[in-house]
Amino acid sequence: MAEKKKELKTKPYKKKKVCPKCGHGTSLADHKNRFSCGKCGYTEMKAKNG
Numbered sequence: 001m002a003e004k005k006k007e008l009k010t011k012p013y014k015k016k017k018v019c020p021k022c023g024h025g026t027s028l029a030d031h032k033n034r035f036s037c038g039k040c041g042y043t044e045m046k047a048k049n050g
């Protein structure tokens with residue numbers, strides 16, 4: 001019996017936010033102080049962290 005080694009490892013992608021409205025695959029555009037989705041227009045303010 002052949003055993004297929006197929007491990008799906010989720011690569012630590014670049015810290016990109018995913019649009020909660022559009023779902024996986026749609027990342028938010030990185031702006032100066034916010035993220036925004038070019039698809040639905042969702043905007044998320046960046047947290048001031050340092």
Ligand SMILES: [Zn+2]
Pocket residue numbers: 019020021022023026037038039040041042
């Ligand atoms: Zn969106």
